Amino acid sequence: MRVDAYDKVSGRALYGADRVLPEMGFAALALAKIGRGRLSRVDTGAAEAVPGVLLVETRFDLASPGFVMGGGFGFQSLQPMTGDHIAYRGQPIAIVVAENPVAATEAAEAITAEYEPEPFALHLDSEGATTLVQEEAIPLPFLADIKVGDPDAVIAASPVQIDNVYEHPPQHAVPMELNGGVVEWQGDTLIVHEGTQNANAVRFGLAQQLGIDPADIEVRSPYLGGGFGQKNSLLLHIGPLAVLSRRLGRPLKLVLARPQTFHNGSFRPATKHRIRLGADESGQILAAIHEVDQQTSRHDLFPAMHTEVTGRLYGFSAFRGRQRLVQTDVQTPGYMRAPFESPSMFAFEQAVDELAIAVGRDPVELRLANNTDTDPITGLPFSSRHVDDCLRRGAELFGWSARNPEPRSMRAEDGSLVGWGVAIGNYPGNVAAAMATLTADAGGRVTVSVDGHEMGQGIRSSIALHVAQDLGIPVADVVVQVGDTTVGTQHLTAGSWGTATALPAVHSGLRELRKLLNVADSGDVDVAAAVSIAGQPVQVTVDSLGPGQSPDVLGQARSGHLAIAGPVFPGFVTFSWIAHFVEVRVEPTTCRIRVPRVVSVADCGRVASPVTAASQVRGGVIWGIGAALREETLMDDRHGFLNTTLEEYPVMVNADVRRIDVDFIDKPDYQFNPVGVKGLGEVSMVGAAAAVANAVHHATGRRHHRLPIRLEHVL
Numbered sequence: 001m002r003v004d005a006y007d008k009v010s011g012r013a014l015y016g017a018d019r020v021l022p023e024m025g026f027a028a029l030a031l032a033k034i035g036r037g038r039l040s041r042v043d044t045g046a047a048e049a050v051p052g053v054l055l056v057e058t059r060f061d062l063a064s065p066g067f068v069m070g071g072g073f074g075f076q077s078l079q080p081m082t083g084d085h086i087a088y089r090g091q092p093i094a095i096v097v098a099e100n101p102v103a104a105t106e107a108a109e110a111i112t113a114e115y116e117p118e119p120f121a122l123h124l125d126s127e128g129a130t131t132l133v134q135e136e137a138i139p140l141p142f143l144a145d146i147k148v149g150d151p152d153a154v155i156a157a158s159p160v161q162i163d164n165v166y167e168h169p170p171q172h173a174v175p176m177e178l179n180g181g182v183v184e185w186q187g188d189t190l191i192v193h194e195g196t197q198n199a200n201a202v203r204f205g206l207a208q209q210l211g212i213d214p215a216d217i218e219v220r221s222p223y224l225g226g227g228f229g230q231k232n233s234l235l236l237h238i239g240p241l242a243v244l245s246r247r248l249g250r251p252l253k254l255v256l257a258r259p260q261t262f263h264n265g266s267f268r269p270a271t272k273h274r275i276r277l278g279a280d281e282s283g284q285i286l287a288a289i290h291e292v293d294q295q296t297s298r299h300d301l302f303p304a305m306h307t308e309v310t311g312r313l314y315g316f317s318a319f320r321g322r323q324r325l326v327q328t329d330v331q332t333p334g335y336m337r338a339p340f341e342s343p344s345m346f347a348f349e350q351a352v353d354e355l356a357i358a359v360g361r362d363p364v365e366l367r368l369a370n371n372t373d374t375d376p377i378t379g380l381p382f383s384s385r386h387v388d389d390c391l392r393r394g395a396e397l398f399g400w401s402a403r404n405p406e407p408r409s410m411r412a413e414d415g416s417l418v419g420w421g422v423a424i425g426n427y428p429g430n431v432a433a434a435m436a437t438l439t440a441d442a443g444g445r446v447t448v449s450v451d452g453h454e455m456g457q458g459i460r461s462s463i464a465l466h467v468a469q470d471l472g473i474p475v476a477d478v479v480v481q482v483g484d485t486t487v488g489t490q491h492l493t494a495g496s497w498g499t500a501t502a503l504p505a506v507h508s509g510l511r512e513l514r515k516l517l518n519v520a521d522s523g524d525v526d527v528a529a530a531v532s533i534a535g536q537p538v539q540v541t542v543d544s545l546g547p548g549q550s551p552d553v554l555g556q557a558r559s560g561h562l563a564i565a566g567p568v569f570p571g572f573v574t575f576s577w578i579a580h581f582v583e584v585r586v587e588p589t590t591c592r593i594r595v596p597r598v599v600s601v602a603d604c605g606r607v608a609s610p611v612t613a614a615s616q617v618r619g620g621v622i623w624g625i626g627a628a629l630r631e632e633t634l635m636d637d638r639h640g641f642l643n644t645t646l647e648e649y650p651v652m653v654n655a656d657v658r659r660i661d662v663d664f665i666d667k668p669d670y671q672f673n674p675v676g677v678k679g680l681g682e683v684s685m686v687g688a689a690a691a692v693a694n695a696v697h698h699a700t701g702r703r704h705h706r707l708p709i710r711l712e713h714v715l
């Protein structure tokens, strides 16, 4: 079940920018039309003349919010409209406020500017792009190259060798809810209604930008219409909106137009992966090397973390991972669902498929033969790793044993080539420090306030179910408050740590609540009766830490910074796992590729909320198919990001989605946390694109080392 389903379908669920306030004004942005250079003049005259326009502003006195991965709060450190440097095409140069959104948009479009353009670089191999070795550019231990054994020597001596380069294009997350929100001042208190995964960073980032006390800022993010990592920090429109709202003495709303979101939000950067494998004749992988180049901006170094996932896939005795960052003239890229894992697995799991073909071994068997219970990088055990069960169960559900290994050997009744592909995926087990407050009232209701943001993944449902099951009360008697800085810290929800962060905090809160209610530590509770004996509502607040986390991180979390741990913990390493089995059909004349069925089996520890969990996996698989067959943000040497509408940036739609069967191993991981849950949202997508690419090879006999695979590539 989904506790917010009725509110959503009835329209009662209010998203950030849905809010309508008295006297509200509407804002719109004008964007730079060069790829890089200096802004010499902005002409706002025509915009100011549009009826209904209240003001046009081109310059703000705002401090940088800092880069969220560099100790700051913003998706990038660069705050537009604070100087005359244009760092990328689509950077805002002016903001208009009007009585209505039509006037605001018309005025924004009437703004013209003069520039002194400079040459700009977009691609990994563009002239002028600057390549940095990550471990030198960001000297942090967890970003250093990974070196286990001597893989170069082992591969050179291996009887079977694979050495290929795989390219993954930039992509944009295009959540249905556009970036945007509503700001209002109540006296000296700034209230922000914005769909964000990180209300706390919005609060502290704004405090830093505006030079005001964070205690005077409230951020409310009751729902997101998709975050996917793009809403993981302070976006650059909120600061200017807050300034203008105060100046006009009116609440203001700004919703970016879809094309504007392609420039004013993070995106999945272009990556290039060289994968080398050395194996024996049976397909036992002896060593692997994964080298990555990842695009970043000029102004921030978005860290690459690809090799820490691929280095854990199989029982390598030797592994090397090296990552480089390529500075280009774009906004800072960032996290887009399974940001490193999906592209990495597209590369690595195709290389493994190529190895299976080279040694003539079934790709499921080959993967099972290379399984391990020990983390190759640290030598520590995995707290749980049931990827072998995922492979076995998936193969059975899919009917894999009927596969003819020969490419182009299987045909459908209509003559379509049929291909069956498999791939596995993994995702780090992360956890954040969290705080939970539980209140039991005389009506028998329990209100839970905890760190978390509801972005459609179903965190409210997971929490409500957990409390209801623990106390033996109806789900309807559980009130869940998340995404609101007035009810808790609201640390970042991302990295698939939401459930594994909130549930342990709630679980420990329930233990304390039971003590205060004077009831047993388990079993059904008559909450109303227990509260009436207590004579007043009973409230507990608990702090919750990940394994081995120092209580100091709570202070970090409370001041708006990241307070996360994983996937390496004292004595163990935690990852979530998945196996995808995909059938593709390639129509013989047009070479149109369809995906009629997928079987995905995940190991996410205990399944906390079956309905929303299955939904997460379906969403991830659909996105993986989209990555394989549809999505690519084109970087044009004159116009920068080119295809910035849903017409031109094709994503999967319902007509593309056929049968997707989802199953779970559902074995709790109590080493990771007392609830036994691991992350699920992002691992769902990991490996799905690789399985599609492997299936396309099986269908057609052709290997594609670059995404997306469209019919013109298959023809």
Ligand code: MOS
Pocket: 197, 227, 228, 229, 230, 232, 335, 336, 337, 338, 339, 493, 494, 495, 496
């Ligand atoms: Mo996510 S891409 O960790 O919000």
